[in-house]
Amino acid sequence: MKEADFLSALRALPLHVGARGLADDTATLGELVLTKDLIAEGVHFLSADPPGDVAWKLVAVNLSDLAAKGATPEGLLLGYPLGDDAWDRAFLTGLDAVLRHFDCPLLGGDTITLPPGTPRMLSLTALGRSGAVPVRGGARAGDALYVTGTIGDAGAGLVLAQTGGQGPLVDRYRRPTPRLAEGRALAPLVHAMMDVSDGLLIDAQRMAAASGLAVTIDLDLVSLSVAYRAWPGADPLHAATAGDDYELLFAGPADLPLPVDATRIGRFAEGRGLTLTQDGQTLPLPDRLGFEHAAPGAP
C-alpha cells in the first residue's frame, strides 16, 4: 500500500487521543512528546555509509521530530538488528557520540537477529518534554511560511556520497543537525511547525493541507548555503525537493520577530494546494515534490 492509504486505514483503528488523528509526526501524552522513525539500508542510508554516521542519522531524524514540537529530548528506545562485529562496534561508537552530543540518554530497546543478507532496518523511539506543542495543521490564512537554515545541502550530499564524495554537503547528509534549540525558541510563537524531512515543497504542501489552506512559496527566497551554490548540480528546485534537510518549517504572523536563523519563504491563504513562484512568475509544479513512501511497484 501507499503510505497515505495505510495512514488512512490506520485512522479507522482505535486511536489514542494523544495520536491527534495521526495528523502529525509525533504523539503527545501529557507533556511528553513521542516519535518513532525507522531508517533502512538502501533507502535512508547507503550500504557504504560509515556505521557511526548511521547511528547519528537515526538519532538525529528522531530528535528533529521532537525539535519541531519544541521538545527537550528525554530518552530513546533503540530497535537494532545485530550484525557483524565490526559494524556493530562502529555503530556503538557513533551512538555514544550522538547521545552525548545531544544530551539524550538511552532508555531501552530490543535487539534482533535478521536472516543473513537482509538489509539493515533500524528503529528508534524518542521521547521528549514540551510545554507548548505546535501542530502541523495550525497555519492561518495570512500567515507567512518560514524555514530555518539552508535547504538542499543534504540532497546534494547524497548525490556526492553516491560517488564517494566528501565535504560539508556530505556531512549534512550523513550527520544532520536537529534544530532543538530553534524549536524550543519557536514553539511558543508559531501557529504550526514541522521538520523538513521529505522535501521542502512536499512538506509545505502537507502543512497547508493539514491546515486546510493554500500555500505559495517563492523559490527565490529559499536560502541556499555557500557550499550548495558552489556545487555544480545546484538548482533551487532540486534543493526544494531533495529532502533530508531536517530544518524547521513553520507558520506564523508575517511580522513575527524571528528569534532564530530563519527565512520567510511564502504565505498561506484561503484555498488549497501549493503554488510555486520564481522571478515573479508562477512555475509549473515539478512531477516530484519530495520523497513519498510507497511500496515498490505500488500504483
Place this chain on the structure above:
Amino acid sequence: MKEADFLSALRALPLHVGARGLADDTATLGELVLTKDLIAEGVHFLSADPPGDVAWKLVAVNLSDLAAKGATPEGLLLGYPLGDDAWDRAFLTGLDAVLRHFDCPLLGGDTITLPPGTPRMLSLTALGRSGAVPVRGGARAGDALYVTGTIGDAGAGLVLAQTGGQGPLVDRYRRPTPRLAEGRALAPLVHAMMDVSDGLLIDAQRMAAASGLAVTIDLDLVSLSVAYRAWPGADPLHAATAGDDYELLFAGPADLPLPVDATRIGRFAEGRGLTLTQDGQTLPLPDRLGFEHAAPGAP
C-alpha cells in the same frame, strides 16, 4: 555481535535513570512503563503465517512485557514496512482486532518502504501505566519461583505450524495472550517478575543472575496443558526451553497466596546458576536453555 555483548556495550553509553541499567525488558518514566519489541519474518514468525496473526503477535509480545510490570496498556507506536496491498490490508484487520481485544489504542508510528524481497521486520513501542513495577532482579534467597499458566504450548505450535498444522497449540504460537490481568494482580505481591519469551529455563536463569542468586527448577512441577501432553513430541524439557510462552515468571515468598492461576516450580538460594531436577534427581543441563539472540555466524 551477540546480544549479551551488545547489551554490555550499551551499558557503557549514556543511560537514562529509567533504563535501570538495561537490566530489564522495560524502562520506566514516572508511572509510565515503556517497552520496544521487534519481530522479523523467518525469525519470530513464518512467511506463511496469516498477516492478522503477525499483527496479533507483534502487539501481544509487547503487551506481555507490560504485563510483567503490572502495567495497564496506554498506547502503541508502530513501525511498519509497507508491502503488497493484500498483506497490508490483512495486517490492518488483525491490528484492529488486537487493539480492540486488549483495549490499547494506537499513538503513532512510522512506515517505511523496504527494498523488494526484504524479509519483513516490524517494530512496536508499547507504553503502559503501573503503580508498582517489579524488577527482574528482585528475587531473594528462600523465595519460591512461580509461573502462570502452562508452558510449551507455543513451542509445540511452532513445530506444528511449520508443517501446516492447526489447532490450539498453533493458536498459542500465533496468538499469544499477554497476562495483563495476572500481572496487575501479582505486581504488588512479588519480589521479581518477567515474562517467559525465550524459554522457561533461560528466562529463569536470567532472573536468578539478575538477582545474584541460584535457582533450582523441578521439571516435574512445570504445568503442561492437556493439548501439549497429547502432542506426540511432548517432552517437559522441550516445553521448558522452547519459548514464546508469554506466561509470567515471578519470585515471591514460598507461602504466597496466589491470586491467579500459577504454579510453584522452583526456589532461589544463595549462589549462582541454574539447577534442574526431575524425579528427585539432578539433571544435566541441556545445551540449549532457550532462544538466544546472536548474529548469524557469531561465535
